[in-house]
Amino acid sequence: MKRGTLPLNALRAFEATMRHGQMSHAAEELGVTHGAVSRQIRGLEQVLGVPLFEGPRNRLVPTDAARALQPSLTEAFDRIETAVLRTMHTDRRVLDVSCLSTLTMRWLIPRLAAFQAEQPEIEVRLTADDAPVDFTRQRFDVAIRVGPGPWGAARALPLFADLTGPVLSPALCDSLRDPAALDDPAALLGLPTLHTRTRMSAWPDWCAQQGLPVPEAARIFEHFYFMLEAATAGLGVAIAPEVLVRDDLAAGRLLAPFGFRPSGQTYVALTPEQPSRDAACFTTWLQRIATG
Amino acid sequence: MKRGTLPLNALRAFEATMRHGQMSHAAEELGVTHGAVSRQIRGLEQVLGVPLFEGPRNRLVPTDAARALQPSLTEAFDRIETAVLRTMHTDRRVLDVSCLSTLTMRWLIPRLAAFQAEQPEIEVRLTADDAPVDFTRQRFDVAIRVGPGPWGAARALPLFADLTGPVLSPALCDSLRDPAALDDPAALLGLPTLHTRTRMSAWPDWCAQQGLPVPEAARIFEHFYFMLEAATAGLGVAIAPEVLVRDDLAAGRLLAPFGFRPSGQTYVALTPEQPSRDAACFTTWLQRIATG
DNA sequence: CCCCATATGTGAGAAAAACGCACATGAAAC
DNA sequence: GTTTCATGTGCGTTTTTCTCACATATGGGG
DSSP states (O other), X not given: OOOOOOOHHHHHHHHHHHHHSSHHHHHXXXXXXXXXXXXXXXXXXXXXXXXXXXXXXXXXXXXXXXXXXXXXXXXXXXHHHHHHHHHHTTSOEEEEEEEOHHHIIIIIHHHHHHHHHHOXXXXXXXXXOOSOOOTTTSOOSEEEEXXXXXXXXXXXXXXXXXXXXXXXOHHHHHTOSOGGGGGOGGGGGGSOEEEEGXXXXXXXXXXXXXXXXXXXXSEEESSHHHHHHHHHTTSOEEEEEHHHHHHHHHHTSSBOTTOOEEEEEEEEEEEOSSOOHHHHHHHHHHHHXXXX | OOOOOXXXXXXXXXXXXXXXXXHHHHHHHHTSOHHHHHHHHHHHHHHHTSOOEESOTTSOEEOHHHHHHHHHHXXXXXXXXXXXXXXXXXXSEEXXXXXXXXXXXXXXXXXXXXXXXXXXXXXXXXXEOOSOOOTTTSOOSEEEEEESOOOTTSEEEEEEEEEEEEEBOHHHHHTOSOGGGGGOGGGGGGSOEEEEGGGTTHHHHHHXXXXXXXXXXXXXXXXXXXXXXXXXXXXOEEEEEHHHHHHHHHHTSSBOTTOOEEEEEEXXXXXXXXXXXXXXXXXXXXXXXXXX
């Protein structure tokens, strides 16, 4: 059952349109398409029972009713926003961080306790994502991404280069018949090779680097960390970024007999051009542990 | 892609919960289940990054953050609602009329169709009430009241004098043993007498007029129109204003063997000193049908 | 201590709302 | 007449919100 209450989203779309003077600009502010705004406004006219805009399509003019309605709405939404922002920043300082999911799990989270110990009053809120980030439209303070760049209007702080190479478990390594095989990358092709849908080019790229034929995929995983778990379990060889397996290497859970090579991409911490103090604090800490 | 905007629905659920003191009541106001309100509030806590309620589940207590947030929200939503309602009534001409509930039911509503036929573009919105009306504080355009006057700053248009007298059903009338009894008002005291809490003085007043002793109350009703229904059903004799039984008399459902006498009070249509055109139109119509 | 009443919390699926995409349409400018 | 600009819209997808049914927590009363 639909509640008989105020169409708040439509009112917000209308108010933004009045403030900006046209639906397209309001759509930008709201992070939706102009079609969504258009529909909201027409729906609002149905509810209110009065037209809000008139005139030619490319130059809509607000009606008297619209002009009369807007000031109250603008003040109300301003008041709500102010109150909400005040509340959000009253209790705890929240830092919204968008990070690649595997990097989050395998590199960032294990180190995050150190940051929390240094800055206990900042709450880091992680969101797993790898889509392009637009700080004007999304409520993130920091985004960690990997790529060749450039990074648009965002401020990019390089963390570390993306180094990739084959990794396998010690048990799998021992299963190689000839111990001398570890001198020859081609020996790996005799083992099951693990792939992930999100990085299907990993093996072809590595093989091209080595001047080797591309092996037939032994297993394809939906998620990168599934593949890494499989590698750790000895199910095969995977091409992995060094940063994602650094802890496993250090712990002896994985071996990287042929090391890692630059993929041409870089891990970066992105912020708005004018980051908040907490965002700057966090990214400075990221750079520190990235080089440590 | 998710828009990074204020969670308006959640804020509204929260605000309603604060105003009502518990989620279940807020849910009633919003027309949803308590589960929906519960989820909205917990989601809002996630977004804001602060708890809004604490304490035992069956007696949640707002946090300081919640208390600080609510006033702005309440004012903002009130403002939005006021502005929206004002806009909705701009195009359609709405006339807010406050009227005695029994008069509304038994006299005004049966005649209202005639007014709508004459003025189809005016929507008459009725509110049953008998409290004193203050046009500077209440959003009424017209109020219909009965009393001795005076009527304060309001402009009062007299409609008709309040005439009261005993009424009973034909069946009850026939049950009187002596047909000549209808010449003697005292004969009525041999029948069950009906009273209403809101007009306990009706019978004493009438008896004083007739020089008769006050009868023992046979039945007392909470509402006037309940009493009138009982009289029509032959359960007893009631003292009624003529205007409220005019249609029943004309239809033969009730009899008034001893007629009606002025009670000293007058039915009036009240408006602000400067009534709107629609209010003037309506009160003119009221006077016309009152004398017709 | 048990039972009952009251109020919130939640899994899962359904319903509703909102949206994106791609294109259509109308009007003004050139 | 063409181009540009801005809104309008069909349709399918996504997201949000909700319901339902039950679970859980807590306090009060006997």
